[in-house]
Amino acid sequence: MALKTSVPKSLRGPIGLLSIIVALLGAVIGYIFLLFGLSLYFKLVPQMNDTMTQSESLVVIVTGIVVFAVGYAGWRGFHYFAY
Secondary structure (H helix, E strand, O other), X not given: OOHHHHOOXXXXXXHHHHHHHHHHHHHHHHHHHHHHHHHHHOOOOHHHOOOOOXXXXXXXXXXXXXXXXXXXXXHHHHXXXXX
């Protein structure tokens, strides 16, 4: 039995809407974290050179990738429940 058939039809629309919101937020926030982490790693932000180490910037990069993955899961959920 598929997950789609076990969810009532009245809830498929709100779940699809929630999924697209998760996808959009994941893409935007993941993009911000990824670019900020890359700029910290390559020391492109002179004000943060003394406060952030390269290992901490790798944590920011990995966080951005994880948030992107959550956004992708939201995108897949939208396609699963919206159609």
